[in-house]
Amino acid sequence: MRQSLPRVPQDRIAVLIGAKGVTRRELETAAGCKSLQIDSTSGDIEVTWPEAGEYDPVKALKLPDVIKAVGRGMAPNRAIQLLQDDWFFEMVDLKEHVGKRSSQQRRIRARIIGSEGKIRKMIEQHTGTEISIYKSTVVLVGEGSGLISARHAIEMLASGSEHGTVIKYLEKERRKTRMEARSLDYIVTKDVSEDSEDFADLVPGLAEVSQRRNRRLKAAQVDPEDAEEVSEIFKRLAIFREEGFGYLPRDAPELVEEDLERFLLGCLIDEWGR
Numbered sequence: 001m002r003q004s005l006p007r008v009p010q011d012r013i014a015v016l017i018g019a020k021g022v023t024r025r026e027l028e029t030a031a032g033c034k035s036l037q038i039d040s041t042s043g044d045i046e047v048t049w050p051e052a053g054e055y056d057p058v059k060a061l062k063l064p065d066v067i068k069a070v071g072r073g074m075a076p077n078r079a080i081q082l083l084q085d086d087w088f089f090e091m092v093d094l095k096e097h098v099g100k101r102s103s104q105q106r107r108i109r110a111r112i113i114g115s116e117g118k119i120r121k122m123i124e125q126h127t128g129t130e131i132s133i134y135k136s137t138v139v140l141v142g143e144g145s146g147l148i149s150a151r152h153a154i155e156m157l158a159s160g161s162e163h164g165t166v167i168k169y170l171e172k173e174r175r176k177t178r179m180e181a182r183s184l185d186y187i188v189t190k191d192v193s194e195d196s197e198d199f200a201d202l203v204p205g206l207a208e209v210s211q212r213r214n215r216r217l218k219a220a221q222v223d224p225e226d227a228e229e230v231s232e233i234f235k236r237l238a239i240f241r242e243e244g245f246g247y248l249p250r251d252a253p254e255l256v257e258e259d260l261e262r263f264l265l266g267c268l269i270d271e272w273g274r
Contacts, residue, residue, distance in 0.1 A: 001048070001049040001051075001052075002046055002047070002048050002049075003046070003047050003048075003049065003060065004044075004045070004046055005045040005046065005047055005063065005064050005067045006045070006064055006067050006068050006071060007042070007043045007044050007045065007071075008038075008043045008045065008067065008070065008071035009043060009071055010043060012043075012070060012071045012072075012073070013038065013040055013043050015070060015075075015076065016038060016045075016067070016070050016071070016076065017038055017040070018076070023076045024036050024038060026076070026080070027063075027066065027076065027080065030059075030080050030083055031047075031055075031059050031060075031063050031066075031083060032050075032055045032056055032059055033047050033048060033049050033050075033055065033060075033063070034048045034049060034050055035047070035048045036048075043071075045067060047063065058085060059083050062082050062083055062089075063083070065082050065088075065089035065141075066079050066080060066082045066083060068089065068091070068139075069082060069089060069132065069139050069141055072091065072132060072134045072137050072139040073132040073133065073134030073135075073137075073139065074130065074132035074134075074139055074141070075132075078130045078132075078141070079130075079141065081130070081141060082141050086143050086144070087141055087142060087143060088141070088142070088143070088144060088147055089139070089140075089141055090139070090140040090141070090147055090150075090151050091137055091138065091139050091140070092137065092138040092140070092151060092154050092155060092158065093136060093137055094108050094109070094136045094137065094138065094158055095136050097155070097158035097159055098158065105135075105136050108157070108158050109133055111157050111158075111163075112133060112138060112154060112157050112158070113133060114163070119157075119163060119166075120133070122167065122170070123150055123153050123154070123166075123170065124150075126149070126170040126171070126173070126174050127142060127146035127147070127149045127150040127153070127170070127173075127174075128142055128143060128146040129141060129142030129143075129146050129147055129150040130142060131150065131154075138154050140154070145177060146177075149169075149170065149173045152169070153166050153169060153170055156169065
């Protein structure tokens with residue numbers, strides 16, 4: 001099956017192909033396609049897929065976004081993350097905020113990048129996204145919730161919001177995300193705990209039996225540094241080896257010597273803790 005992909009600008013064709021075609025082959029391998037044909041003159045792209053059932057249809061749907069991201073200035077190794085199921089693509093057109101005047105577009109690009117790229121890095125760090133700025137467009141890739149916050153931050157800057165206002169918004173969103181994650185962990189833990197308590201309530205005396213058993217097992221622990229306790233254990237084990245068959249139920253399966261020894265040692269430790 002053949003599929004046409006978005007055309008890339010002339011100055012991005014070499015980036016998409018890579019040195020000696022390395023980047024193109026990496027894209028082919030990651031997407032699972034048979035071939036990726038790139039016209040080095042026009043920038044037209046066509047991909048050939050294997051027979052139905054031999055490739056991932058989700059990757060076939062997401063590959064055009066990878067091409068668009070690379071065509072809009074994003075490094076291929078970053079854009080290729082879009083092939084993951086939980087990564088998505090967003091693009092903000094600065095013309096919608098400041099019009100077609102190139103001077104205004106440059107001003108907004110500078111505001112989004114910030115001094116030494118600090119504002120862009122801050123947005124990426126707070127939202128877990130990757131951001132690329134190319135001419136009049138801003139490309140964002142990342143996971144769902146972080147991608148929404150990053151897009152809103154870009155649109156705030158493009159609409160004239162101060163850097164401080166945008167930073168406060170990002171910090172607020174990050175705190176909100178952390179609180180939601182903690183609340184979800186608490187709910188899951190609480191549900192598991194309540195389920196355990198409810199089960200114990202269904203069986204009268206189960207909690208008391210469990211407590212007694214835990215105390216007995218704790219008391220049964222032998223201190224390996226205590227020579228007398230260790231010696232006593234081995235003395236009793238020798239006796240149990242000779243007389244321990246009385247502990248076995250009549251319908252018990254035959255045990256090899258190693259299994260029998262483990263069984264007798266368990267009985268002995270149980271007796272020791274009483």
